[in-house]
Amino acid sequence: MHPTDVSNPDYYHKVVDCQWACPAHTNVPEYIRLIAQGRYTDSYLLNRESNVFPGILGRTCDRPCEPACRRGRLEGEGPVAICRLKRVAADLRGDITDSLPKIPEKKNGKRVALIGAGPASLTVANDLMPLGYECVLYEKHGKLGGLMRTNIPAFRLPPAVLDEEIAMIMDMGVELHLNTPIESLKELLDDGGFDAVFVGTGAPRGKNLELPGRYDSDKIYIGIDWLESVAFEHLDSIEERVLVIGAGNTAMDCCRTSKRLGGTDVKVMARKPRDLFKASDWELEDAEGEEIEILENHSPVDFVVEDGVLKGMHFDIVEWHEGEDGRLASETLETIFLPCEAIILAIGQENAFPWIERGIGIDFNSWDMPIVDRTTHQSTRPGVFFGGDSAWGPENIIWAVEHGHQAAVSVHNHCQGVPLSERPPFGMNLVSQKMGMHEWSYSNDYDPENRTPMQYADLEERLKELNVEAELGYNLEETVREVQRCLNCDIQTDFTPVLCIECDACIDVCPLDCLTITDNGDEADLRGRLTAAAVNGDQDIYVSDALPQTKRVMVKDEDLCVHCGLCAERCPTAAWDMRRFELYIPYAGQPWPTTISTAPTTSL
Amino acid sequence: MTYITKPAVRHPALEKNALGLTRRDYEGAMSTLCAGCGHDSITASIIQAFFELAIPPHRAAKLSGIGCSSKATAYFMNEAHGFNGVHGRMPAIATGANAANRDLVYIGISGDGDSLSIGLGQLCHAIRRNVNMLYVLENNGVYGLTKGQFSASADVGTVSKRGEVNRHGPIDPVSLALTVGATFVARSFSGDRKQLVPILKAGLTHRGFAIVDVISPCVTFNDHEGSTKSYAHTRTHSYEVVQTDFVPLMTEITAEQDRDDVTAVTMHDGSTVMFRSVAEDYDPTDRDAALSFLRASQAKGEVATGLLYLEDSSEDMHAFENTVDRPLVDVPFGDLCPGSATLEELQKEWR
Numbered sequence: 001m002h003p004t005d006v007s008n009p010d011y012y013h014k015v016v017d018c019q020w021a022c023p024a025h026t027n028v029p030e031y032i033r034l035i036a037q038g039r040y041t042d043s044y045l046l047n048r049e050s051n052v053f054p055g056i057l058g059r060t061c062d063r064p065c066e067p068a069c070r071r072g073r074l075e076g077e078g079p080v081a082i083c084r085l086k087r088v089a090a091d092l093r094g095d096i097t098d099s100l101p102k103i104p105e106k107k108n109g110k111r112v113a114l115i116g117a118g119p120a121s122l123t124v125a126n127d128l129m130p131l132g133y134e135c136v137l138y139e140k141h142g143k144l145g146g147l148m149r150t151n152i153p154a155f156r157l158p159p160a161v162l163d164e165e166i167a168m169i170m171d172m173g174v175e176l177h178l179n180t181p182i183e184s185l186k187e188l189l190d191d192g193g194f195d196a197v198f199v200g201t202g203a204p205r206g207k208n209l210e211l212p213g214r215y216d217s218d219k220i221y222i223g224i225d226w227l228e229s230v231a232f233e234h235l236d237s238i239e240e241r242v243l244v245i246g247a248g249n250t251a252m253d254c255c256r257t258s259k260r261l262g263g264t265d266v267k268v269m270a271r272k273p274r275d276l277f278k279a280s281d282w283e284l285e286d287a288e289g290e291e292i293e294i295l296e297n298h299s300p301v302d303f304v305v306e307d308g309v310l311k312g313m314h315f316d317i318v319e320w321h322e323g324e325d326g327r328l329a330s331e332t333l334e335t336i337f338l339p340c341e342a343i344i345l346a347i348g349q350e351n352a353f354p355w356i357e358r359g360i361g362i363d364f365n366s367w368d369m370p371i372v373d374r375t376t377h378q379s380t381r382p383g384v385f386f387g388g389d390s391a392w393g394p395e396n397i398i399w400a401v402e403h404g405h406q407a408a409v410s411v412h413n414h415c416q417g418v419p420l421s422e423r424p425p426f427g428m429n430l431v432s433q434k435m436g437m438h439e440w441s442y443s444n445d446y447d448p449e450n451r452t453p454m455q456y457a458d459l460e461e462r463l464k465e466l467n468v469e470a471e472l473g474y475n476l477e478e479t480v481r482e483v484q485r486c487l488n489c490d491i492q493t494d495f496t497p498v499l500c501i502e503c504d505a506c507i508d509v510c511p512l513d514c515l516t517i518t519d520n521g522d523e524a525d526l527r528g529r530l531t532a533a534a535v536n537g538d539q540d541i542y543v544s545d546a547l548p549q550t551k552r553v554m555v556k557d558e559d560l561c562v563h564c565g566l567c568a569e570r571c572p573t574a575a576w577d578m579r580r581f582e583l584y585i586p587y588a589g590q591p592w593p594t595t596i597s598t599a600p601t602t603s604l
Numbered sequence: 605m606t607y608i609t610k611p612a613v614r615h616p617a618l619e620k621n622a623l624g625l626t627r628r629d630y631e632g633a634m635s636t637l638c639a640g641c642g643h644d645s646i647t648a649s650i651i652q653a654f655f656e657l658a659i660p661p662h663r664a665a666k667l668s669g670i671g672c673s674s675k676a677t678a679y680f681m682n683e684a685h686g687f688n689g690v691h692g693r694m695p696a697i698a699t700g701a702n703a704a705n706r707d708l709v710y711i712g713i714s715g716d717g718d719s720l721s722i723g724l725g726q727l728c729h730a731i732r733r734n735v736n737m738l739y740v741l742e743n744n745g746v747y748g749l750t751k752g753q754f755s756a757s758a759d760v761g762t763v764s765k766r767g768e769v770n771r772h773g774p775i776d777p778v779s780l781a782l783t784v785g786a787t788f789v790a791r792s793f794s795g796d797r798k799q800l801v802p803i804l805k806a807g808l809t810h811r812g813f814a815i816v817d818v819i820s821p822c823v824t825f826n827d828h829e830g831s832t833k834s835y836a837h838t839r840t841h842s843y844e845v846v847q848t849d850f851v852p853l854m855t856e857i858t859a860e861q862d863r864d865d866v867t868a869v870t871m872h873d874g875s876t877v878m879f880r881s882v883a884e885d886y887d888p889t890d891r892d893a894a895l896s897f898l899r900a901s902q903a904k905g906e907v908a909t910g911l912l913y914l915e916d917s918s919e920d921m922h923a924f925e926n927t928v929d930r931p932l933v934d935v936p937f938g939d940l941c942p943g944s945a946t947l948e949e950l951q952k953e954w955r
């Protein structure tokens with residue numbers, strides 16, 4: 001193999017599994033260390049830089065970082081509770097008014113329209129306002145936040161948290177038009193006088209289930225519409241026996257909300273087996289913790305309505321087999337009837353753009369979705385950008401944020417006459433963490449604790465009201481315990497081949513058998529003959545230049561390194577060193593280094 | 605010294621031996637030797653050898669004298685028996701322990717100072733008695749623990765870190781062992797685990813005294829230019845005379861064995877040591893030839909490595925002395941100490 005180029009920011013970035021997996025590349029290990037030091041405000045600000053809504057996301061994020069966490073690959077451990085630590089920073093932070101970006105009094109003369117007040121549009125405003133843009137936000141509803149407001153229930157996301165983080169952006173001076181649905185994009189483009197338009201209107205249409213009896217009762221609801229009615233207090237009760245159809249995240253919010261509005265016997269009905277559910281494990285567990293039954297392999301047949309009164313539903317109980325084409329096919333075992341008084345359909349969302357005229361230069365594909373460039377977010381009409389759920393269908397908040405960042409870069413380039421393809425690059429910095437003979441700036445000892453469980457509000461209390469936050473958040477003791485579990489994957493093992501005398505000390509001391517000195521070979525061959533075979537192909541192996549004495553190479557399998565620093569500590573020549581990697585993330589109009597200095601950390 | 609010890613967390617796919625133990629179960633305390641010391645690397649090879657042979661740690665006894673090398677017994681097999689003796693006296697302690705309990709697996713760790721200066725006589729007599737043990741001589745050409753004075757294995761012309769030149773001729777432990785009748789003689793290098801581990805396994809299996817002279821660079825006092833025991837010098841001046849494979853009992857022997865250049869020696873327990881001569885016509889079962897070969901290569905400034913001599917038909921100390929076939933702990937107390945009446949009887953015979 002060719003020697004690994006560690007000066008490419010991607011290499012070390014990938015080692016920080018959580019940061020790499022985070023769509024917005026939040027600097028997780030650094031923010032966890034800041035929490036460990038009690039620097040909650042700094043931790044919050046570091047989060048805010050990349051994910052904009054730490055308080056919201058610390059409660060609701062889909063957390064792609066956690067399944068990626070290296071800790072989860074060690075035996076029986078569970079990933080670090082990255083998301084819930086974010087909430088700790090948000091809950092305990094101090095006043096940040098002075099640390100928010102300053103908004104120039106003198107504007108740069110460019111006007112940008114933002115359609116829809118969800119996280120995507122809000123992020124675009126957050127990135128462009130400090131650059132002097134005039135942002136004009138149009139929202140159909142009378143409140144801000146998009147689905148975060150209308151669909152994510154208050155017991156998961158308290159409105160106060162939402163209000164506060166949205167206000168940080170709106171207070172930058174965004175011009176707001178509530179209750180103003182855009183009904184013609186053509187008109188906005190022709191008459192608005194905007195230099196760019198960002199479409200962040202989400203995927204507003206809940207999928208229907210066209211089965212016999214569907215329109216015979218008014219107690220059959222579309223999930224996202226029903227949640228919206230609840231959020232806007234148009235609805236405050238539901239019948240006792242409720243069936244929720246679907247096993248995604250929306251279904252989980254519908255069933256848990258039903259429980260709070262009078263549902264006593266609430267069942268979630270899924271066609272597929274549990275391991276194929278769209279909902280995350282923790283959401284399923286949260287629902288089950290509220291005495292909701294989740295039934296798998298139940299395929300809906302029809303709605304049973306007698307004299308206009310909903311009686312229940314028929315389901316086929318199915319078994320799934322993998323067909324010859326590799327697809328799953330179901331076989332019906334029997335058909336059963338389940339009685340109920342209300343049904344909520346939560347089987348997915350769709351995009352709909354009735355307000356975008358055809359023939360204005362915005363091309364649509366065969367699924368009636370606008371054609372949007374994956375990198376620049378620009379549609380086929382220059383100056384019109386899409387992001388969030390409106391771009392490629394339903395995702396989640398953190399993706400909407402990342403889309404917002406990228407769209408802001410594009411809008412900025414567009415308005416400054418720079419080609420959209422000239423995107424500012426990622427950068428990096430590496431700083432040795434050696435403090436003395438055997439002293440590192442970070443807490444390098446390995447902590448064998450298992451993941452700290454989350455505590456919940458008393459079940460009876462929390463089901464009484466819609467707005468009692470279910471999760472209590474970590475207390476100080478739990479926080480102290482959980483922060484120590486982070487392996488500090490950003491403190492990289494950095495190797496200087498010319499210094500190595502091939503004494504094997506690092507290889508012998510490594511608790512996870514990550515290191516090998518051997519003859520070079522191609523990747524497949526090398527992976528097979530390391531101290532421990534490097535079987536996880538998703539994880540890179542590092543290969544050094546030829547070593548001075550024997551011309552062999554140093555190889556490191558990044559997969560299970562716990563960043564304990566023992567290799568560097570036992571190396572007589574400091575060929576291995578532990579260096580803190582900082583990723584410089586480019587934002588619109590912002591040259592790195594980033595705005596917040598994460599001054600060298602001190603040991604605990 | 606390190607502030608944190610090696611954490612217990614381990615690779616989930618770590619191999620297990622016949623006892624269900626992993627290599628990590630054969631580890632000891634965290635080393636306090638200088639980072640990069642060859643002795644630590646030998647420790648890792650010892651761990652590997654015991655692990656591969658699936659020797660229960662509590663059935664082994666670790667013995668040593670004084671020196672950095674002698675400290676190394678603390679760094680493997682926490683659960684083994686151990687005795688850290690006075691300087692140079694480990695062979696006597698090993699002899700006594702072995703006499704009392706012949707069933708344990710004995711490993712002695714010593715240095716060139718411990719073995720070739722103060723302990724030279726002790727070593728020779730343990731070899732003569734053919735005490736059943738593996739004797740690892742961790743050879744760095746200096747007294748590491750006392751800050752790098754030349755030892756008796758330092759070559760003529762070696763320059764110390766402070767610039768002094770050594771003028772005394774070296775004692776070569778391999779030639780010495782052959783001369784006084786050792787039945788298993790090997791030399792290796794701490795940095796060549798592929799060679800060292802099979803030799804250690806064969807040595808642990810050998811019935812009788814197995815000595816392995818392991819060149820083990822002292823990174824702190826003897827790893828500079830002008831040293832003949834540095835990493836760089838050993839890498840450029842050592843060469844393998846015989847390749848050794850150790851094939852434990854119960855493992856199928858491959859076609860390798862039938863090759864012309866391969867000699868197979870069956871050990872007392874049925875396992876096999878296979879030699880492949882790299883140097884032309886080298887015969888690891890001919891003591892005289894081995895001696896003259898070594899003398900010639902030494903004259904050229906070369907360090908010959910490999911399992912250089914093996915004689916497995918030898919009788920060990922217990923056979924010479926016609927001792928009881930069980931460890932003394934297993935002999936009923938009445939037999940061990942038959943009482944004053946029996947003593948009286950015995951003494952009568954000599955009156």
Ligand SMILES: Cc1cc2nc3c(=O)[nH]c(=O)nc-3n(C[C@H](O)[C@H](O)[C@H](O)COP(=O)(O)OP(=O)(O)OC[C@H]3O[C@@H](n4cnc5c(N)ncnc54)[C@H](O)[C@@H]3O)c2cc1C
Binds near residue numbers: 151253400
């Ligand atoms: C029930 C449910 C629960 C969810 N839970 C989570 C969760 O826990 N974590 C998570 O990360 N994600 C969750 N999501 C997904 C997440 O809410 C969305 O992916 C995210 O809000 C998308 O952001 P957005 O900015 O693209 O659009 P949205 O949040 O959908 O906002 C779009 C906004 O545009 C407005 N709008 C639409 N059309 C027009 C128009 N023509 N003119 C003016 N305004 C318009 C809408 O009123 C809305 O306010 C959930 C989704 C649902 C349905």
Ligand SMILES: Cc1ncc(C[n+]2csc(CCOP(=O)(O)OP(=O)(O)O)c2C)c(N)n1
Binds near residue numbers: 691714716719744
């Ligand atoms: C009776 C006695 N004499 C002298 C010493 C001092 N002393 C301690 S270690 C040592 C030499 C050790 O050299 P070696 O066996 O080569 O070990 P190394 O440290 O090089 O591994 C000496 C002379 C001692 N401890 N006891």
Ligand code: SF4
Binds near residue numbers: 509511515566
């Ligand atoms: S930091 Fe070094 S010693 Fe520790 S696990 Fe990683 S490679 Fe191994």
Ligand code: SF4
Binds near residue numbers: 501502505
């Ligand atoms: S400890 Fe240092 S000098 Fe020794 S092999 Fe490892 S990197 Fe090389």
Ligand code: SF4
Binds near residue numbers: 637642673821822823
């Ligand atoms: S002084 Fe030399 S022999 Fe002793 S521990 Fe240090 S490197 Fe090893």
Ligand SMILES: [Mg+2]
Binds near residue numbers: 671
């Ligand atoms: Mg020595």
